[in-house]
Amino acid sequence: MATRAGLLTRTPLRRFSVMEDAELEALEASAPAWLTECKFKTPRRQLAAITRASLSATTLGPVKLVYAHTVGSELAVDFTRQESNYVVSFALAGTNQVTVANEQALCSATRAVILSPQMVAGMHLSDGYAQVHVGIERFALDRNLERMLDRPVTKPIRFQIDMDLTRPALASWVRGVKMLLEDLDEASGLSAVGAEANPWPDFLMTGLLLAQPNNYSEWLNQGQVNGFRPQSLKRAVELIEQEPAGDLSLSRLCSVAGVSARALQRHFREYVGLSPREYVQRVRLEHAHNDLAAGAGKTVAEIAYRSGFTHVPRFAGAYRERYGVPPLVTLRESATR
Incomplete structure (x- = not known):
């Protein structure tokens, strides 16, 4: 499939295929391991449509990277439990309307969505929707922020769910995600080094904390990193x-x-x-x-x-x-x- 030039020019994670052109039920069964436990529903007017799904996925320490593609009909997605980690979703093709409580956000060519722990989301995927999903373990992100601030994180990190990918800081972070996805498709790339030495997770976590507004942004923007202590x-x-x-x-x-x-x-x-x-x-x-x-x-x-x-x-x-x-x-x- 052709992907949006803003993120990628070819299908990502080709070396890490989990399923190709599979039934929708197979994607639903794999969701707890790679996405979030959920139920897929086909709109009543498209009940006769046959929806096929492809999924590729891998992990880098506390970071999970997933490519998912569905084709054949629009889909409604209901999460059946709260998010336990942080999840960023980029649209490579089509759109995804995300609803969390009273908030709505759209995954499109210029916007992405980030979910924080304890959120329960609903989604509406267009036909032919393809996404890259970047999941980050909650406690790994907490520890990364603690290192940046040189103090414990006492309240959960909460991000603004809507991500404007045209903002310079986020655009830079997205270029880093693109580099990682391309690197993962090279067997001897930098991402192939051991988990302890792998530089990608720290880059993704630090960049996300700095680029996307959250309840610690004021601390980070004021430069309260490794500051004075008696x-x-x-x-x-x-x-x-x-x-x-x-x-x-x-x-x-x-x-x-x-x-x-x-x-x-x-x-x-x-x-x-x-x-x-x-x-x-x-x-x-x-x-x-x-x-x-x-x-x-x-x-x-x-x-x-x-x-x-x-x-x-x-x-x-x-x-x-x-x-x-x-x-x-x-x-x-x-x-x-």
Whole structure:
């Protein structure tokens, strides 16, 4: 198929075909793995039409890239659960009218749509609609933003759903997406390097945060990245990050920081956005998550204790709230990998 010159000049992800010219039911069955769990409906006036679907997909660490194409009729798409991650949809052919609550946005030649976690969308696809879908894991984007701001992200990132691709910053980001898609079709391209060294996920996440308006844009636009922190706060933060399983009581943190409890708590609230206790838990959870993901332990309890937690059920609850899955799931996935 011919794709819009604004993004691509040929069908993307040819090396990663999942299905070609398949029945619509096959696309619906594959949606939970590659898109979002949903139901496709053919308009009543086109019930006799035969709709065919093609799908190609791959992953790069926390980023999922999908090409989908349907032909034969218009389609209504109802999501059957909330989004759990961030999803950007580009139209390569045709249009997609997206509705989220009282908001509407259109995927077309010059506009794209981004969905944030917990959104439930409805879509109307034109006949012959083709799209590139870029999915980014919620917690990976959170961690990327934390690195950019040098402070924890305490509220979910929420993007403006409508993306104007003619805006210079977004146009630059889209060119980067195009380069990645072309690189993926080269077996020895840059995208073929291992997940740890692959530069594409960081580029996509950082660029999206800077280019598309969101509830952290003001912080990012004001240049509040790696900004000033009092030396006393830096000493406390360094201790927490170097010894997450050690004695991190408020009294010890104050002793290391060289300030009173009231001053240290004020510094944490002002420059970190969390209390000292909340920051300690955040760092311990990150330490435990890294060990679980690496399979650096035989049991969840072993890793929890090693990360500074003394109550495993409370750890499991905090972990699930932070990462969206129980710690045992992360540990089992590491064994599978």
